[in-house]
Amino acid sequence: MTRTVIASATREVVIGDDRPFVIIGERINPTGRKLLAEEMKAGDFSRVERDTIAQVEAGAHMLDVNAGIPLADEPAILARTIQLVQSLTDVPLSIDSSIVEALEAGLAVYRGRALVNSVTGEEERLERVLPLVKKYGAAVVAISNDETGISEDPDVRFAVAKRIVERASDHGIPREDIVVDPLLMPIGALPTAGRQVFRILGRLRDELKVNSTCGASNVSFGLPSRELINGTYLAMAMASGLTSAITNPLAEGVRHAVMAGDVLMGNDRDAGRWIRTFRSVPVDGEQGRRINRRRASQPPPG
């Protein structure tokens, strides 16, 4: 079993095929959230605070932190956001930026063992990000695209992931510190997107023996009842080998699908969490839904 350990100063999260699925909260991200972007740029972090608390209360095991705001000082804002989030919660963080200087600024202030999000198979990215990951003793998300873009061929995407793992090894980063993102396209645009990813996930688990993650909210882009598609996708991906996801823990449908997935993968011991959460819930009732919301807040797995 490959285990990836991410930590804050006081708490560890382990990603692995024999562990409960790790939900990485996606909300602290100004991309597509105009109001949040304006507030963060102006130095108002009240919404970040609320998003932090709400996601942890909803059961997020980790939080992704992104400060990608056009025409702003992203390294400074990302570092400040990370310090703020770490003052509010002890769940470990994923430091998310496409700007290497921002990743470095975030790593410099982060207390613990971060997940760097991300490196791709592009030569220039590999040679800039991997030394940083090594320097700070972090783990890293490896996105399976390269200079040629995102291949629709699952075997090509797998080959890119394999090359990143090999290059990381050259930098002294072991495979257990690589979490591969196989890149999920919206299913409405590409009907084979799901099958492609399920196929890659199986090979990542069985052949490359690495953990995996996925931005799991865009699969339903453009479709109605998105939460139901996203939750179902996550369960299907879990069966195929997915061990973590960057998604919205506030979505009950997503949370419940992941909890059921843990039971069915044998990773909720004696179905203990499932039984504690649902045993007194009346079927379909209003009271039931209220009870669910309260009980579904879970401490992160150890």
Added chain:
Amino acid sequence: MTRTVIASATREVVIGDDRPFVIIGERINPTGRKLLAEEMKAGDFSRVERDTIAQVEAGAHMLDVNAGIPLADEPAILARTIQLVQSLTDVPLSIDSSIVEALEAGLAVYRGRALVNSVTGEEERLERVLPLVKKYGAAVVAISNDETGISEDPDVRFAVAKRIVERASDHGIPREDIVVDPLLMPIGALPTAGRQVFRILGRLRDELKVNSTCGASNVSFGLPSRELINGTYLAMAMASGLTSAITNPLAEGVRHAVMAGDVLMGNDRDAGRWIRTFRSVPVDGEQGRRINRRRASQPPPG
């Protein structure tokens, strides 16, 4: 792509990896339904009529028909039930009995191309059921256990399935007419039950190239919120290769998970059925649930 064709006198259903998942309604079965058993034995088939209509309206593509009542004339009751059900609906049927004489009585009156449920890897069953399947030009569910019982080793269960396919071939039955049931245990009793089945399903699809089915309601035995576990299980199994299931189409959670699974497997063309079903559904609202129920009734796939 392996395609299994089941038919009534006027309607065909195709089971296949590139087709919408086939739901075989499980309700017409007196096992564990004491009242239904007593009524059927006494010649009262009103509940069978209601179960037929309700399951087809809820979107069942096929119906399983079982008349296993202790101390009753099962062959006669099964034949009568099949004739009744075929007078009410044109969805194809699965003829379900552990008694070979009952299977034969059912096949004798069935109009169309039935699915015989089932044969096991036991020598005596193989030699009695396979000739019947050949004689009536039917398809057959192959359950992957034999004289030694049900192995917990997925490779042994796969080997039993392979042996049944080979033996069927000796009887002139092609592999596309075998639908393998990998045997799902309750997850509460056996935490590895899900993983075992996901592994076998992948091999059935990729190596043995046969369709598969599963009794999908017992996986949650003994747990609360069973419908959520059953629906999530089906989606996970679909990603692993499952192409049909004997389950309860009246359970909304099961139906929605299968519909989302079809979208994510690329088998709901342009997500057309999904969009028709959900586009005007208010999120989580009472009205939404009512609309869902009505719209989720689907014609069987062709």
